[in-house]
Amino acid sequence: MAKHPEASHIVGGVDSHKDLHVAAVVDHHGRILGNASFATTRHGYRLMLAWMRSFGDLQRIGVECSGSYGAGLLRYMQAAGVEVLEVTAPDKHDRRRRGKNDDFDAESAAHAAYAKRHTLTPRSRDGMAERLRVLRVCRKTAVQARRIALQMIQTTIVCSPDKVRDLLRSMTRMQLIRTLAAWRPDLTAYRDVEEAYRISLKSLARRYLELHDEIADLDNMIEAIVKDLAPELLAQTAIGLNSAAQLLLTAGDNPDRLKSEASFAALCGVSPIPASSGKTVRHRLNRGGDRAANSAIHIIAIGRLRLDTRTQDYVARRIAEGNSKLEAIRCLKRYIAREVFGIIMRRHKEINQSQIAA
Known part of the structure; x- marks a missing residue:
């Protein structure tokens, strides 16, 4: 692509989405030079970078949602040596005046990156802290699911027939879970009320134990990463x-972005x-x-x-x-x-x- 003759220093802006990113370019006077859409693939990122550079010397790019839909684009641009800024909020006055569509959002991101307002340096998404984040998100959802399974067990026991409830009344939590998981109900007799309760309680108990083991495995991985990153922190x-x-x-893989x-x-x-x-x-x-x-x-x-x-x-x-x-x-x-x-x-x-x- 031949470079645009009117501009030497340009700034890009991207409105990120799941399947398609909308990009805009402004020149050193803040004028819009163009808009285009690109697929959220590595090939699409490469085309976007080449398209932006065709207008002039690319100084930086402002990206909305660089931590979610724009994470892949952030990694690609950082690997290509392009400065990326996270656009934290759209200009409300501009949005109220012009309305909203993807082109306007991309242009607003480009203007924000050009003026360096409503922007910040995003956390990088390719280091140990990113691996730690993914594992902790997985652990959090597993803990929530385990808690729900335990609540369902307790609620089911309260409603169960007396013959089932009396067997479980005085047990501690783990005794209860392991007892239920070891039950062998008759799976063919699910039309019987008591057997239906036994089948349900066994299923919930096994789910609880599987999640319990999963959380323990994730804790071991998280602990290993934390000790690699900052063992002195745990010693405090x-x-x-x-x-x-x-x-x-919170500090991320690039804490030097914090002044x-x-x-x-x-x-x-x-x-x-x-x-x-x-x-x-x-x-x-x-x-x-x-x-x-x-x-x-x-x-x-x-x-x-x-x-x-x-x-x-x-x-x-x-x-x-x-x-x-x-x-x-x-x-x-x-x-x-x-x-x-x-x-x-x-x-x-x-x-x-x-x-x-x-």
Whole structure:
């Protein structure tokens, strides 16, 4: 393709979808140069990149939903050495004025990337943290399914005939599950009420045990990845496997995209928000950010309040200075975020150096 004669520096924008991505290109004056659609395949990504570069020197690309529909495009563009920005929100005034279609969304993404507003550097999707994320998503759904299976067992037992219920009344959870899984009901007698209950309870118990084993296997994989990524994190007081895994996910495979530990604190929702008025000078809790990371830091803070004397002394000192306990915990969570970010960044540099040396 011959390059467009009017533009030398151009910026792309992509409205991502499941089967088709819609792309737009703007020049260094913010003018729209073209729109096109491409398949969500490697060949389609290659055609999109060639099409964008035909207009001039491609500076960067703004992509909507780079963590879901645009994940494949993100990996391809990063491998090709193209800067990709996540477009966080469409321009509401522009959408209200022009309406909505895929071409407009792609053009809005291109304008946002051109002005670098409503954008951020996305997490890369090809490292250990991405593998950790996928395994944790699988584990989360398995835990939910196991809980539902247990609830169904308990509900079914409550409604079962007295002869079945009396056998199971005094058992602990695992005794109950293993007893039910070992039952041998007559599968041909499913028209009988009691046998139907036995068949149902056996099926639910076996489902529970299968999910229990699946979760244990996933926990072993997750633990191995967390220890590879940041073993020092697990050595800290009150930082367990799940909390460490969540904080590593929040930082991602490219934590250097975060400009400072303050930006990591904001991402975790533990940065102080000014709430001053008149003669009152105070800060409040940040209700934004990654709430899963905020929950992990809160769990660490509560654990340290119970186990660590230095943390107990710190909170007591803050309360003596006139802060409420909630405000003291807010300050504590900010310090934990600083500590965690330092550990993650040190380990990230060590991994990068070892890869360069290899």
